[in-house]
Amino acid sequence: xxxRHNNDNFPGYEKxxxxxxxxxxxxxxxxxxxxxxxxIIFMKNLIKPEILNEYVIKYIEELSIEYLHYTYLMKNIPxxxxxxxxxxxxxxxxxxxxxxxxxxxxEKKAFIVNCANPIERSIEKAETxxxxxxxxxxxxxxxxxxxxIIRQNLNDYNLCTDEIKIGERVQKQIRIVYIKDxxxxxxxxxxxxxxxxxxxxxxxxxxxxxxxxxxxxxxxxPQFILTELPDRFIYSILNGRIGVFIxxxxxxxxxxxxxxxxxxxxxxxxxxxxxxxxxxxxxLFAMVGSLFLTAIYVAAMTYHFELIPSKLLIIIxxxxxxxPFPPLLEALLLEGLIELLREAGARLPSKVGQTMGxxxxxxxxxxxxxxxxxxxxxxxxxxxxxxGAFSAPIYEMGTAVRIARFPIIILAGVWGLNGIIFGICILxxxxxxxTSLNKPYLAPLYxxxxxxxxxFLIRLPHHFYMRRPLINxxxxxxxxxxxxxxxxxxxEF
Amino acid sequence: xxKIVILLCSLLCTACMAPEKIIEMQGISxxxxxxxxxxxxxxxxxxxxQFDRKEEKTSVTLSADGTTSKQIRQKLEEQTSHDITSGxxxxxxxxxxxxxxxISSFLDTMQRDSLISSLIFxxxxxxxxxxxxxxxxxxxxxxxxxxxxxLDKHEKKEMLVNSNLHDFITTQYEIGxxxxxxxxxxxxxxxxxxxxxxxFKEDKIVGSISLINTLYIKLFTNNKAFLGDITVExxxxxxxxxxxxxxxxxxxxxxxxxLHPIKYKGNIEIKNExxxxxxxxxxxxxxxxxxxxSVKNKDSLNKMEQLIGEALNKEFGYILEELKNLxxxxxxxxxxxxxxxxxxxxxxxxxxxxxxxLKIKPNIKVEIKRTGSVD
Numbered sequence: 041x042x043x044r045h046n047n048d049n050f051p052g053y054e055k056x057x058x059x060x061x062x063x064x065x066x067x068x069x070x071x072x073x074x075x076x077x078x079x080i081i082f083m084k085n086l087i088k089p090e091i092l093n094e095y096v097i098k099y100i101e102e103l104s105i106e107y108l109h110y111t112y113l114m115k116n117i118p119x120x121x122x123x124x125x126x127x128x129x130x131x132x133x134x135x136x137x138x139x140x141x142x143x144x145x146x147e148k149k150a151f152i153v154n155c156a157n158p159i160e161r162s163i164e165k166a167e168t169x170x171x172x173x174x175x176x177x178x179x180x181x182x183x184x185x186x187x188x189i190i191r192q193n194l195n196d197y198n199l200c201t202d203e204i205k206i207g208e209r210v211q212k213q214i215r216i217v218y219i220k221d222x223x224x225x226x227x228x229x230x231x232x233x234x235x236x237x238x239x240x241x242x243x244x245x246x247x248x249x250x251x252x253x254x255x256x257x258x259x260x261x262p263q264f265i266l267t268e269l270p271d272r273f274i275y276s277i278l279n280g281r282i283g284v285f286i287x288x289x290x291x292x293x294x295x296x297x298x299x300x301x302x303x304x305x306x307x308x309x310x311x312x313x314x315x316x317x318x319x320x321x322x323x324l325f326a327m328v329g330s331l332f333l334t335a336i337y338v339a340a341m342t343y344h345f346e347l348i349p350s351k352l353l354i355i356i357x358x359x360x361x362x363x364p365f366p367p368l369l370e371a372l373l374l375e376g377l378i379e380l381l382r383e384a385g386a387r388l389p390s391k392v393g394q395t396m397g398x399x400x401x402x403x404x405x406x407x408x409x410x411x412x413x414x415x416x417x418x419x420x421x422x423x424x425x426x427x428g429a430f431s432a433p434i435y436e437m438g439t440a441v442r443i444a445r446f447p448i449i450i451l452a453g454v455w456g457l458n459g460i461i462f463g464i465c466i467l468x469x470x471x472x473x474x475t476s477l478n479k480p481y482l483a484p485l486y487x488x489x490x491x492x493x494x495x496f497l498i499r500l501p502h503h504f505y506m507r508r509p510l511i512n513x514x515x516x517x518x519x520x521x522x523x524x525x526x527x528x529x530x531x532e533f
Numbered sequence: 534x535x536k537i538v539i540l541l542c543s544l545l546c547t548a549c550m551a552p553e554k555i556i557e558m559q560g561i562s563x564x565x566x567x568x569x570x571x572x573x574x575x576x577x578x579x580x581x582x583q584f585d586r587k588e589e590k591t592s593v594t595l596s597a598d599g600t601t602s603k604q605i606r607q608k609l610e611e612q613t614s615h616d617i618t619s620g621x622x623x624x625x626x627x628x629x630x631x632x633x634x635x636i637s638s639f640l641d642t643m644q645r646d647s648l649i650s651s652l653i654f655x656x657x658x659x660x661x662x663x664x665x666x667x668x669x670x671x672x673x674x675x676x677x678x679x680x681x682x683x684l685d686k687h688e689k690k691e692m693l694v695n696s697n698l699h700d701f702i703t704t705q706y707e708i709g710x711x712x713x714x715x716x717x718x719x720x721x722x723x724x725x726x727x728x729x730x731x732x733f734k735e736d737k738i739v740g741s742i743s744l745i746n747t748l749y750i751k752l753f754t755n756n757k758a759f760l761g762d763i764t765v766e767x768x769x770x771x772x773x774x775x776x777x778x779x780x781x782x783x784x785x786x787x788x789x790x791x792l793h794p795i796k797y798k799g800n801i802e803i804k805n806e807x808x809x810x811x812x813x814x815x816x817x818x819x820x821x822x823x824x825x826x827s828v829k830n831k832d833s834l835n836k837m838e839q840l841i842g843e844a845l846n847k848e849f850g851y852i853l854e855e856l857k858n859l860x861x862x863x864x865x866x867x868x869x870x871x872x873x874x875x876x877x878x879x880x881x882x883x884x885x886x887x888x889x890x891l892k893i894k895p896n897i898k899v900e901i902k903r904t905g906s907v908d
Contacts, residue, residue, distance in 0.1 A: 345620055346621060350563070350623070351678075353556075358591060412586075
């Protein structure tokens with residue numbers, strides 16, 4: 041709260057009414073106390089009437105006459121958040137945010153108090169990223185409660201939540217969340233600069249913001265992790281990453297991200313290391329399979345039947361012989377069908393979704409094979425690919441894999457295995473060039489950081505994690521000082 | 534823009550791509566057999582895997598006559614609606630008559646064909662066409678798969694000396710060693726089986742040796758092979774002569790012992806131009822004595838080892854004699870001689886001449902490491 045009384049240009053009720061296009065919600069409570077006329081102007085639906093009645097109107101009415109002036113009220117009104125020295129624009133936007141505008145007719149001065157009553161969803165279980173173990177809490181649409189959740193779970197005075205406002209028409213609050221003595225300054229600066237450079241009408245959601253902040257807008261791959269899990273958010277921040285919240289979105293943005301971070305889940309930390317490592321490998325394997333398996337089928341069927349083991353050859357050959365299409369068309373048909381199923385399943389209400397799964401999976405799958413439109417081997421492969429793509433813990437990565445599959449299938453159909461290799465080359469070149477907040481995307485594989493491999497490819501028992509991953513370039517890279525000292529002692533011993 | 538141009542240029546690569554071979558349009562040959570007809574014409578028989586809509590049968594055999602393998606192929610191609618491809622070709626059969634006249638001209642064209650793996654099996658049979666048309670195999674979709682499985686099993690267990698195209702061609706062209714190939718027996722009413730091993734002189738078949746006896750060859754050519762169990766017969770009087778009568782052996786004229794080799798080591802030792810020692814040590818465990826005796830003390834065990842060694846040497850001597858008569862050298866003694874610096878000038882002809890006059894002394898030692906083990 042700063043006190044500068046250089047602005048006497050406070051708008052009156054009439055003016056506000058004109059600016060707000062005579063909104064029927066705009067209310068003005070005209071108080072006549074003593075000689076002073078006080079107007080309390082507010083938007084009817086946006087304020088909490090109890091606050092206004094109890095702490096504003098009642099308070100003013102109970103004051104004796106000598107205190108009824110701007111300076112005293114401004115200093116003593118029992119409401120936590122008030123704003124003085126206002127621009128006209130700010131008055132309007134605050135009114136629209138649920139503030140009440142208290143205007144002193146004689147003095148022609150005013151201030152505003154917060155009586156907001158935002159609509160909030162209660163905190164619920166995470167829907168898109170579900171866990172077996174670990175906290176089930178998820179972010180909500182309210183920025184305040186999101187920050188509250190983070191603060192509650194990460195009680196560190198170095199936790200910063202810097203505020204930036206963006207949006208020309210609809211101003212939105214953005215919070216950049218990081219730990220001051222861990223997060224890398226350059227990365228933080230890059231992120232802040234990028235946010236400040238955005239000039240947009242309105243940012244609807246954090247996923248939109250993430251897209252605007254990306255290094256390469258044309259890439260298939262997401263360059264920020266979007267998560268609705270506070271524990272994942274906190275874990276990333278503690279490892280030197282930077283988080284971003286935007287008002288009205290239940291999803292936090294985490295950056296810089298690398299390719300492998302899309303395949304880790306917080307559950308990997310909760311589960312025992314052996315299982316976690318195994319699961320991580322399964323995810324990576326599933327991703328690779330999902331990308332290339334259908335393509336390999338197409339290539340083998342079209343060009344390289346020599347590669348098929350003799351015993352498999354007969355099974356595949358028999359089921360292929362029923363199919364009237366070339367393998368490329370067959371594969372695209374079935375892949376398209378699966379995508380269609382997924383899309384229909386996602387759009388339908390959950391009760392109908394069940395039926396959809398049965399209709400799609402069993403009826404269509406069975407029927408296409410029996411009708412001889414596809415071979416049953418391909419059904420298995422396509423189902424595996426679909427499962428593989430969904431196994432990525434971050435939905436965005438799953439979608440990227442699903443999209444990347446199609447060009448590779450077409451390449452396989454046109455050039456066989458050579459085409460697949462060509463596709464892999466292009467993919468690799470792209471991934472190698474890609475950065476996220478100027479940090480290499482394929483790290484820690486390229487550039488190779490041996491010490492960081494344990495963070496992203498595998499999961500070791502917890503006492504191996506005494507440092508933070510170096511690829512985020514944390515200022516304070518040591519995580520467990522006590523432990524570290526003990527172990528170095530042991531070494532000397 | 535540059536990137537797009539580069540990507541577009543890559544489309545030119547389509548010209549380099551091999552033509553499409555969609556699986557159900559292929560007649561996938563798994564085995565091909567050649568028979569010699571009269572006056573330089575050959576009969577080629579081929580077993581094809583082909584997949585037809587709504588048909589249980591997945592294989593077809595075709596035959597055609599011709600003077601070269603490619604002509605045969607051309608004629609075979611006329612008989613089927615599928616493209617005949619050799620990407621899954623696993624076995625080539627030759628009939629004996631053909632092998633007597635030499636098979637290298639046929640192998641040369643196979644070797645150069647990039648679609649034919651150099652690891653495909655070669656085998657000799659009496660009549661390739663009949664072997665391929667034999668229907669007495671179980672659980673296999675067609676003959677090619679069956680014979681492949683048969684040969685593959687023997688190859689994997691190292692029971693055959695060498696039988697693939699690559700081995701055959703290298704041993705054929707290498708000076709001082711001759712190739713061998715399995716002989717597949719095809720009798721009426723039973724599935725084809727491996728009968729014996731053909732001995733070659735250059736690319737012409739000259740004789741054969743039983744599958745069990747190939748152990749003597751394997752001893753010196755392959756140090757990781759599976760020798761197979763060895764059964765030796767020892768006359769009772771031999772035992773008595775060595776003073777093993779006190780063992781109270783049961784009365785029998787001939788004692789038979791089956792041994793299971795554990796490991797072995799063979800070495801060709803060139804003494805001089807006329808004398809070659811074939812030294813080998815085989816560690817064995819005894820599996821079976823007929824009639825059963827128990828050899829417990831060390832002394833009689835040593836004597837037993839000696840006796841077995843002598844019996845093996847005797848048999849190996851006969852085999853070597855036969856090899857010399859046939860003038861074929863599957864063990865590679867000539868190669869070993871030639872590897873000695875002072876003999877490295879010797880040509881193929883010189884070696885062949887020398888070989889028949891060569892004195893070869895077999896010297897196999899047997900060590901019984903374990904007794905009474907169970908197979």
